[in-house]
Amino acid sequence: GEDVEQSLFLSVREGDSSVINCTYTDSSSTYLYWYKQEPGAGLQLLTYIFSNMDMKQDQRLTVLLNKKDKHLSLRIADTQTGDSAIYFCAESMYNAGNMLTFGGGTRLMVKP
Amino acid sequence: SQTIHQWPATLVQPVGSPLSLECTVEGTSNPNLYWYRQAAGRGLQLLFYSVGIGQISSEVPQNLSASRPQDRQFILSSKKLLLSDSGFYLCAWTIDEKLFFGSGTQLSVL
Numbered sequence: 001g002e003d004v005e006q007s008l009f010l011s012v013r014e015g016d017s018s019v020i021n022c023t024y025t026d027s028s029s030t031y032l033y034w035y036k037q038e039p040g041a042g043l044q045l046l047t048y049i050f051s052n053m054d055m056k057q058d059q060r061l062t063v064l065l066n067k068k069d070k071h072l073s074l075r076i077a078d079t080q081t082g083d084s085a086i087y088f089c090a091e092s093m094y095n096a097g098n099m100l101t102f103g104g105g106t107r108l109m110v111k112p
Numbered sequence: 113s114q115t116i117h118q119w120p121a122t123l124v125q126p127v128g129s130p131l132s133l134e135c136t137v138e139g140t141s142n143p144n145l146y147w148y149r150q151a152a153g154r155g156l157q158l159l160f161y162s163v164g165i166g167q168i169s170s171e172v173p174q175n176l177s178a179s180r181p182q183d184r185q186f187i188l189s190s191k192k193l194l195l196s197d198s199g200f201y202l203c204a205w206t207i208d209e210k211l212f213f214g215s216g217t218q219l220s221v222l
Contacts (some may be wrong), residue, residue, distance in 0.1 A: 018172075042202055042213035043156075088155070092209060098204055100211050104155035 002092060004103035011109045018076040020106045022089035025070060029091040030066060033100070034074045037086045045089075046074070076108075084110045114139035118203045118214030125221055131176075131190040133217050135203030138184065143205040144185040147178055148213075150200040162186060193221045 003025045012018045024032070029051050035043040049056045049063045049072075056063045062075040072089055086105040093099070118135045125131060137143055147159040159173045160178035168178050175194060179187045186203060198221045203214040 033210070035213075040216070040218065042206075042216045045210055045212060048210060090211075092211075099158070099161070102156040 002050070004089060004101050006010055006087075006103035006106045007090060008104070009107050009109070011111065012079050013111050014079060014081055016079055018074075018075075018079045018083065018108055018110075020074045020087050020089075020108065022072040022074075023061050023070055024072065024089075024091050024101075026091065026101075028093050031046075031092045033090040033092070034061075034063065034072075034073050035088040035090065035102075037088065037105070039085075043088060076088065079108075079110050081110045081112060084108055114207060116203060116205055116211075116212060117205070118217060120200070120217060121215065122218045123220070125193050127195055127218065127221055128192045131139045131193050131197070131219070133188040133201055133203075133219075135186045135188075135214055136184055137205050140205075140207065141183060143184070143207070145180065146204040146206075146211070147188050148202040148204060149187065150202065150216075152199070155203070195221050197221050 018044045031048050033048040034046045036046050037043045047058050047061050047063055049065050054065055060077045064073045076083055086107050088102050088105045090100045090102045115138045144163050146161045148156045149159055150156050160168055160170055162168050162180045165180055165183055176190050201217045204211050
């Protein structure tokens with residue numbers, strides 16, 4: 001079965017880097033995703049990585065994937081107060097019809 | 113361009129009342145459509161998904177139902193709401209293996 005785990009909470013100071021971690025259990029993942037949810041809003045797709053990649057960088061965002069340890073991380077450089085939100089990781093599996101399984105979300109608080 | 117619309121944004125309903133939430137998509141045909149629920153401070157729970165008109169798969173047993181009367185319309189319904197139905201309901205669709213969400217409906221059952 002599939003299971004995606006995230007820590008509940010992360011607090012950083014403005015200007016520092018944030019690293020949000022995620023672990024998953026199913027090795028047949030095809031894509032892994034990071035979503036951002038601001039209060040009262042839907043989930044916004046931030047970035048994604050194909051399972052045969054180790055790293056993907058997109059402006060301030062860096063995604064690292066360790067397939068051996070089934071570990072995914074999202075690094076936000078120069079974190080801003082506007083980055084405060086809940087971040088969800090998710091995995092999709094080809095043999096499950098590409099359905100996504102979500103982690104419970106990590107609440108990022110950025111202190112000025 | 114492809115967009116997803118979901119309404120209403122907020123809804124307060126008494127226990128035992130019916131529910132109808134609507135989601136429509138534009139800019140594509142035959143999308144996969146999904147209904148998720150997010151309880152307060154919790155992760156996402158997949159409720160229903162649909163791969164085509166009239167095709168609904170249910171992921172969890174409950175007093176909610178879904179229908180897809182048209183290709184780009186997905187409706188979440190209940191005949192009698194329970195307190196436990198309160199939550200944030202999100203419609204979503206997939207494009208090229210990426211899942212995109214609507215803006216959500218905050219449902220409070222009192």
